Amino acid sequence: MEKFAVDLHIHTALSPCADGEMTPPAVLARAAASGLRVIAITDHNSAANTPAFVEAAAGGPVTVIPGMEVQTREEVHLVCLFAGTEEALAWQEVVYAHLPPLKNNERVFGVQQLLNAAGEVTGIEERLLLTSTDLSLEEVVAEVQARNGVCYPAHVDRPAFSVIGSLGFIPQELQIPAVEISRNINRARALEKFPFLKGYHLLCCSDAHRLAEINRPRTWIRMREPGFQALAEALWDRCRERIEVD
């Protein structure tokens, strides 16, 4: 089975804290130049830019998986990945219904740009994305999996917006295949600091908000092809050798 370099946590210009340069052409070019074969687009509480990225990536060297970074009511960030944009956008409807009805303040949080495949701005998302849904950690994991998606905690080693930061540890009954560690830490250090992560695959992804943060790959996954189903199979396979992370 071939080994693919992946980065499953990348923001676009839709995330208010991300740069306007995070457009489909720019992100895909940077990912290809970095040697990445599979990336996931994971904006805060929205999947609205995933169709543009999937369209822009068609026929190119980098496969795009549509996703989202959801913030639960415990202020835990979860990476959610889906088989296609249809599933991601259906999930977005659920998430939007669980966000407080507040408008973004661009001056405070930044602008939330909707883009097309060419990277042109097609609109501005006005709802406040940079806050919590009122869904619990368990509800999000269960709901995403019921939609045949994959869901796991983001940057668990960070003190803020992480399952360990907010809840102290990972609830044992949580049905997750993996956890993401941030680019500030490596596998050995993460396991030393949080020994209870040993039972999960670790993924190190960039959480890029700027182009320069899409960098050398730190996670490689052995899968039959660079796509969502093969990725989900690899994540749920308990065999340690399926995934390498530095």
Add this chain to the structure above:
Amino acid sequence: MTVKEVAEALGLKVRSGAAKLDQEVSGVYVSDLLSDVMAHAQEGNIWITLQIHPNVIAVATLLNLAAVIISRGAEPEAATLSRADEEGIPVLTTNQPTFEVAGRLYQLIGAAK
């Protein structure tokens, strides 16, 4: 009741936004979870928290809060205070624990209404 009257009654230290103390207080919200405050605090509220990060001011600005009280002797970060001055958000500090500040505010605001 204004922020200024609250600050005087409770002996709070004014750390920023001194020019904005005349705003009327519409009520009080107590929480350390920023997203919870974003979803539930109301315009004109005083917010009591232990959070000292500059994001506190972003949340207060988003909701047009009257003031932020940082309780239990927690020391706001320098960036929080300068951001608060830029945005005109009074930041008040006290050594009293959150329970005590909230209780005294409940008495004050209740009496004023």
